[in-house]
Amino acid sequence: MIDHETAKNGRRTTLVQQAFGKLAEIVDKTVGWDRLPVPLGLLELIGLRTQLRQDNLHDTSHLPAVNTPPVPPSAPEHLTRRTNDGSHNDLDEPSMGMAGSRFGRNIPLSRIAPADERTVLSPSPREISRALLTRTGFVPATSVNSLVAAWLQFMIRDWFSHGKSPAENPWVVPLAQDDPWPERPMHVMRTPEDPTRPPGRTDLPQTRINVLTHWWDGSQIYGVTDEEQEFVRSGSTGKLRVLDSGLLPLPEDPAANPAQTPGFWLGTELLRTVFTLEHNTICDRLHAENPEWPDEELFQRARLVTSALLAKIHTVEWTPAVISHPTTKAALRANWFGIAGERAQRLFGRISENEIVSGIPGGRTDHFGVPFSLTEEFVAVYRMHPLIRDEWRFRSAADDETILDCEFPDIAGPDALKVLNTIPLTDLLYSFGTLPPGLVTLHNFPRYLQEFHRPDGHLQDLGATDILRSRELGVPRYNEFRRLLHLSPAADFRALTGNAEWAEEISRCYGGDIEQVDLSVGMFAERLPEGFAFSDTAFRIFILMASRRLNSDRFFTEYYTPAVYSQPGLDWIRDNSMASVLTRHYPGLRPALASVGNAFQPWMVRTREDR
Template sequence: MRKDPHGSAPGKAARQRARGTASPFLRLYNDLALAVDRKVGWQNLPTPLGLATLMGVRGNLRRKNLFDTGTYPTQGAPDIEPPATRHLTERTADGSYNDLDQPRMGMARSRFGRNVPAEQTYPEPLPQLLSPSPREVSRALLTRHEFVPAGSVNALVASWLQFMIRDWVSHGQGAIDNPWRIELTPDDPWPDRPMVVPRTLPDTTRPAGGDGLPPTYINEHSHWWDASQLYGSDLATQRQLRSGENGKLKVPRNGGSLFPDDPQQDPANVPGFWVGLLMMHHLFVLEHNAICDRLSQEFPTWSDEQLFQRARLINAALIAKIHTVEWTPAVISHPTTVTAMHANWYGLLGRRVHRFLGRISRNEVLSGIVGGRPDHFGVPYALTEEFVAVYRMHPLVPDQWSFRSAVDDSLLQEATFAELTGPHAYEIHGKHGLTDLFYSFGTSHPGLVTLHNYPKFLQEFERPDGKLMDLAAVDVLRIRELGVPRYNEFRRQLHLKPAEDFETLTDNPVWAEELRRTYGGDIERVDLMVGLYAEPRPEGFAFSDTAFRIFVLMASRRLNSDRFLTTDYTPQVYTQTGLDWIENTTMTTVLLRHFPELRGAVRSVDNAFAPWARATTGR
């Protein structure tokens, strides 16, 4: 365990708050569920018992794994506008005033929280922080030798995830003035020595000086599920994105940048931009504008501002719903987790009861979280560094892509991932159009989130500023730098058994030996991301059960804490037209509303993130 070097006990008060006020019965139930999970595993139980176990696991996590970094010393917190009546019914650009009693909670440029106690979040000192070398971890354990597909889902899974990440989290571009320096072995072909990696930007709201507490970091985006990737995280950006007419957003011309005359604003100049992200962004700009058209029919006297604000609420909630009841069940398609994710939105009574009777209980288990009461579980809401760490899923991205016609499945182009990134994304869009692009993604597979499946292109990634980076090595280093525990300690903190040795960590004997060599035989040194990629996955899972524990906690927390998805998920705030739009819309509905030519491909699937039928066989 990593201890506070100053001998203090930071986090004790936060732990006490996180434990909340659960009744003795609930604590007993949660502890019993934890024991069953450790002994048998939720995934090995019949669905009803598996659900009951996961409910208890989540209760334990809510009580023991939410920690507030906002109690650390603070100065120079971002300004917020004065309270106004419109805050009752509108999301602000920066995420402030979601909680009216704590208006700064979850706003842009506020701190990431934690899912492990403060004493576990001190980064290791040098040289331990760089041991083993992140570059050697990348080369020995992450390099893709042969693409391993995730056959149960389609490649829209990968583009959707990055679309979500752009809403949720950003640590900024990093500071190069005092970078990390990774020494390289003589046989390493990397062109520059040593490998230089920018440090994560420091928390500017922490006073200078030694307060003895672990470092904290700022989320550049709003922590709320508010579609800030479409609407911006500040008012100036939001105004630039709006058309100023009928509540609508600007639609990129010919799939190009919204800011052709301002390269500083062009998203293609930000690392991580590619055609998959462009597709999702364009799709939900169109969806926002379609919502505006519907609202203007219903409310012809509404102003541009009224139409925009309601459409934003509706679009953001729709995106949250698609992620909850479609994307997540597709990537963790075990029968128990599929039921659990639908229950987060509709409750165990199900969609039909919800649709015809609405909420019939205040209990979130029966009637779902959405439309219920907000609950922060004793800790102000924030996304966490551990949440960021487990969402590092670059293996989802293939290196080779085929683009095909939605009309007859004929091959249009073979391309490498490099040809889909940065400004090339606009070229691919202009060449093929969104109908064929969505068809091509829907009929292709992403990669499995596992060892030896990291995209080669991202191991030799040239940033828009010309700097060359191995993103696999950067992923490993970032998790260490941000004080997220290594794999075994992470499992302990989430109330799971640690791996006793390399053979119990993975069921692949070749991987076990590679892990032993890379980590010098010390199982406690295995990096979190490596362990997540190496461990056996439950049935239907595209990623690990350990990562799933953070999702169990945080996926519901993003709904529980958000006023606009709980008490204010009402006709008075959304309009009944808006609630009906959300209720009656799926990812398939969105796709067909804007690209009806896809009907033949998607009619074969119940979930738009499952593999589509080829045009030649889907008629």
């Protein structure tokens, strides 16, 4: 029986929970979660998550605000439908997580570093990019395929965006004498200021807003505004617009055309096409069961199903593929199915209200005492540009014959549309499935992203920009980040990486001060747990936020019911995977995927002899 409770960060935590979290921290620091047998490793990750929930959820929505986005009035349909702007997901706090609301933090607000010239520009982000990030030779991540890179960018276009940077008052980055950058000095546009922050309140911690919704709601397909959604909808049987070519229409207005915005490339448009087709197939299934449902009802139900399927694929397929340690694979499946497992869920449904036993979907909504939002630290650890290849070879799914050799600029921005219009999507997807992405490590940043020609004509070093952005947004440097997430800091450069050459290079860049090492540099340099394509430090944010995005969203918890989704809708989510989605719409991929357990792992290469 529990007798004592304490309030911590707005969440009531028991003394037992606090003790469990502290014990997990001690075991993690002395033994390491990844060195324990899987059952003990799972228990350890539960303990670490308990402690992170207690200490690493910090609310920015309570800070003074002006001119906040208007919240649409409550309406009966909000009970069973996602809104375009993300409002009314939480029925008691309808503005929670909506577009235009602030990013939260995983660190105390008092520990947000100031964004001034000294902290943002020193040491030079451009020099760190050149010395530590430049790809000297492609280092592949051989346990996964390039759909991993495409999927991540596809998800990010749903999760977060700070909005368009103003043209005036850029950060001015001095350049070394031997720097070949064509513009002197380098200019990096600033992240837009928070328009809801009261003017003149320099005493408040800096905050920024997410122009997207914070919810996992498929907005990269459906849009965030009424106008965006109106453009993609067909107006018939709930379906989205698809051209006769099998591709998606794009707005003629350059300001609304995603191909004209930085970040658009072949990978993201491929997946947007795949899941637009999936939405339409779900509409067919729902219409067959409920022929009386009008267009709006079919659309809204299919959106719920598609969004949940995306969340399931990310939880039980994408993430276990990129962090494929036996313990993390079991833990991530437990997030969705519980430790009772998928088979028990299929046979008996939920057998417990406890998320550990029966998974998060269908359970209780829980914000853990802090209003839900994505966080700036979540944004920072997803800066994984090394996943992108520079060279691409597109090949036939029928016989693996080369169709086109090209480089990343040929498949980015408006040029991606030329490739989409000349090579069948089956062959493009096959090529992504059989090509490895880059490993997220030092000296493996795509060279074309270090000289990225944006659709607006500007030149950008994304390696330098990534480093600058984390500093600008007040994300702590590597060692301080680890301390705040209950990890031991690196004692010195050799302890950081274990690679003597890298240790010397990093020390030289940071003047011998281990405390100055940037978060992304430290994460790229550190030793990786077994099966990991990215760092254990980044994984700490995932331990906390991967489950939180499900726990807080009522459409994944208590509203994950037949009354809201329909029983055929829930069955669709249960019965489908990335492989089934791909082969349903592109049957020519079936042979390459036949022996693959996870569609984000390398596919079988087809030859003439295999036909």
